[in-house]
Amino acid sequence: MHxxxxxxxxxxxxxxxxxxxxxTYRCDNCGKPYCKRCVKGQGYGRVFCAECEVLVADFLDLI
Known part of the structure; x- marks a missing residue:
């Protein structure tokens, strides 16, 4: 018997x-956990924290 x-x-x-x-989310760039209030959407189902959102936005401006 088990x-x-x-x-x-x-x-x-x-x-x-x-x-x-x-x-409820993890930043798609840094992987840190955040609640819904702390993430920003960039479209295509991707979410980023405020710090990474700035980096991603700057990168997207370059291309």
Missing amino acids: KFEHKEKPQKPKCRNHSDQEA
Whole structure:
């Protein structure tokens, strides 16, 4: 007979800027976890944190 071990569910990451908020996104550039309020969309289903959004926008201006 097998014993079933009780395993705790892994905790979901918290937003880097709002520690009381669950992170629902990861920046597509740096990979850090953020809540919905902290990410910016660049279209094509991509999301970026405020810092990376500036970098991506600058890059897109170059091309």
